[in-house]
Amino acid sequence: MSRYIHEQEDWPRLTWDSQGISDKLASVRHRQGRLLGRMEAIGFALREQAVLYTLTQDVLETSLIEGETLDREQVRSSLARRLGLDVGAIAPNDRHVDGVVEMMLDATKRYSEPLTAERLFGWHNCLFPTGHSGLTRIQVGEWRSDSTGPMQVVSGPIGREWVHFEAPSASRLPAEMDIFLDWFNDPATSIDPVLKAGLAHLWFVTLHPFADGNGRIARAIGDLALARSEGTAQRFYSQSAQIRQERMAYYEILEKTQNGGLDVTGWLDWFLDCLDHAFGGAETTLGMVLRKARFWEAHGTENLNARQRLLLNRLLDGFTGKLTSSKWAIIAKCSQDTALRDILDLTERGLLVREAGGRSTSYTLIEPAVE
Numbered sequence: 285m286s287r288y289i290h291e292q293e294d295w296p297r298l299t300w301d302s303q304g305i306s307d308k309l310a311s312v313r314h315r316q317g318r319l320l321g322r323m324e325a326i327g328f329a330l331r332e333q334a335v336l337y338t339l340t341q342d343v344l345e346t347s348l349i350e351g352e353t354l355d356r357e358q359v360r361s362s363l364a365r366r367l368g369l370d371v372g373a374i375a376p377n378d379r380h381v382d383g384v385v386e387m388m389l390d391a392t393k394r395y396s397e398p399l400t401a402e403r404l405f406g407w408h409n410c411l412f413p414t415g416h417s418g419l420t421r422i423q424v425g426e427w428r429s430d431s432t433g434p435m436q437v438v439s440g441p442i443g444r445e446w447v448h449f450e451a452p453s454a455s456r457l458p459a460e461m462d463i464f465l466d467w468f469n470d471p472a473t474s475i476d477p478v479l480k481a482g483l484a485h486l487w488f489v490t491l492h493p494f495a496d497g498n499g500r501i502a503r504a505i506g507d508l509a510l511a512r513s514e515g516t517a518q519r520f521y522s523q524s525a526q527i528r529q530e531r532m533a534y535y536e537i538l539e540k541t542q543n544g545g546l547d548v549t550g551w552l553d554w555f556l557d558c559l560d561h562a563f564g565g566a567e568t569t570l571g572m573v574l575r576k577a578r579f580w581e582a583h584g585t586e587n588l589n590a591r592q593r594l595l596l597n598r599l600l601d602g603f604t605g606k607l608t609s610s611k612w613a614i615i616a617k618c619s620q621d622t623a624l625r626d627i628l629d630l631t632e633r634g635l636l637v638r639e640a641g642g643r644s645t646s647y648t649l650i651e652p653a654v655e
Contacts, residue, residue, distance in 0.1 A: 289542050290452045290490050296463065298483060300549040308556045309476060315563050316478070316514065322570065323520050331518065332369060334573045337601070338519045338566070339363050339392075342507070343384050346500050346524040349531060354381055360601075363389070383410035384500070391504040392519055395511035398469045401461060404493075407504065411497040422495040427457040435492050437542075439535050448535055449542035451492035460491050468505075477513030481506045482555035486541065486548060503527065510559075521566035526558050534558075575651070576600040582652035583635060591616040592626050596635065599649045606639075606646035 289295065323331055340360045347354050358378045362385040364370070387407040397403075405425040412424045428435060435451040452460060464487055467473070473480065485506040492498045503524045511517055527534050537554040544550075579600055588596070595612055605611075612623035627647055630636040636647045 287543070288449050289544065289546065290460075292546050294546055296460075296467075296487060297546060298487070299547050300479075300552050301547070304549055305552055305556065308553065308560075309478065312478060312556050312560050312563075313476075315560060319520060319563055319566055320514060320516070323518070326570070326574070330573050330577055332367070333576065334520055334569055335518050336360065336363055336367065336369055337569050337572065338522055339385075339388060341569075342519065342522040342524050343381075343388055345522060345528045346388075346503050347384060349503075349524065349528045350497075350499055354384070359385065379413050383413050386410045387500070387504055388507070391508040392511050393517045395508050395517055399465060399505065399508065401465065404501065407501055408494050408497055411500060417496040424495075427461065427493050428454055428495040430454040437489070437492060437498075437538075439531075446535075448539040449490075451490065457491065457493050461493055464488065464491065468509075477509060478556070478559070479552060481509035481513065482552050482559075483548070484509050485555070486538075486551050489538065490542065520569065521562045523559060523562045525565060526562040530558055530561070572600075572602065578652055579649075586633065586635075588630075589626070591618060591622075592630060595626070596630075596649070607648070608644045608646050610644070 323334060326334070340356065340363060343359045343363070344354055344356060355378070358381045362377070362382050366385065366389055387410040390403070390407065390410075409425045412422060415421055415424050423429060430453060434453070437448045437451060438445040439448065440446045464484075467487075468480075468484055475483070485502050488502045488505055489498060494501065506523060507519065510523070511519070533554065537551055541548055541551045576597075579596075591612075594616060595607070598615065599607065609620055609623045609627055612618075612627060613620045616623060616626070618626075627636060631638055631647070635650055637650050639646050639648055
């Protein structure tokens with residue numbers, strides 16, 4: 285008896301209940317269209333900010349799913365450089381951050397171009413520029429081998445990993461990937477593009493063709509397919525962020541699907557729900573972008589120094605924790621005395637308010653009144 289989906293006799297002829305998910309697909313497509321319409325209406329400059337924020341979240345979250353924490357400012361600066369956006373002070377280059385950014389931008393900005401083995405190998409090289417995953421040397425820019433044993437897809441902390449399924453043997457990969465790429469690039473397919481994004485994610489994760497980085501590449505393929513469904517490279521929502529929030533449910537449905545038959549209705553049902561929730565996250569992004577625009581519309585003529593503008597933008601972009609003079613000094617690369625002078629000047633102007641509490645004094649942004 286076949287144990288995994290890729291061992292089924294008719295693999296990869298996946299099936300699903302089109303009628304059963306039709307209402308949900310129609311609802312998601314409608315919401316997708318409304319979101320694109322709203323973003324189109326806010327104007328070019330604000331759209332650019334929304335794209336920058338969304339892509340920053342996407343890069344951060346797709347790495348966090350794999351347990352890797354990237355520096356937000358380095359990610360944002362790397363994206364801004366490549367998008368030609370002025371975000372003030374530029375964080376220093378980090379080869380690994382630049383690599384993840386390069387992959388995500390290639391997936392979304394070149395969405396209309398064919399997905400090829402060479403392109404996937406390039407993405408894999410971007411993810412592992414040193415040829416190492418952590419301290420372990422891995423095969424980079426080529427399909428994996430089984431030299432270290434079968435490829436098992438696991439989650440959980442080291443020592444308490446949970447095996448969700450075992451991927452096909454390495455000997456099958458060249459032929460399997462040819463079939464996948466032919467299907468993915470076939471313009472004649474009658475599958476709805478959003479459903480194709482969900483199927484592509486599942487199919488690629490099932491094959492797990494690389495020694496590492498398969499999850500991040502699967503999510504990039506999903507983003508590419510979603511960009512095709514919308515006909516635009518501009519991203520206003522992050523499904524990676526939503527998958528991370530729902531990662532327990534993600535691994536549950538992935539394991540259930542891998543251990544089931546070729547009917548993947550349950551997977552597509554979950555994928556559409558996750559995508560719908562991601563659209564909800566886009567509302568938060570839009571709110572943040574409009575909030576930032578209102579703030580600078582009210583205070584854009586203020587005579588502020590570069591340090592003050594840098595920190596105010598940090599607060600507007602979602603500052604983690606409380607802003608203190610010590611944090612100001614570290615971020616602005618100045619002395620604590622200079623930081624305190626900057627802060628007191630902003631409190632006198634009515635841009636920051638002092639909040640006493642705990643061991644140190646912190647400061648909060650004063651929002652302009654909404655008329």
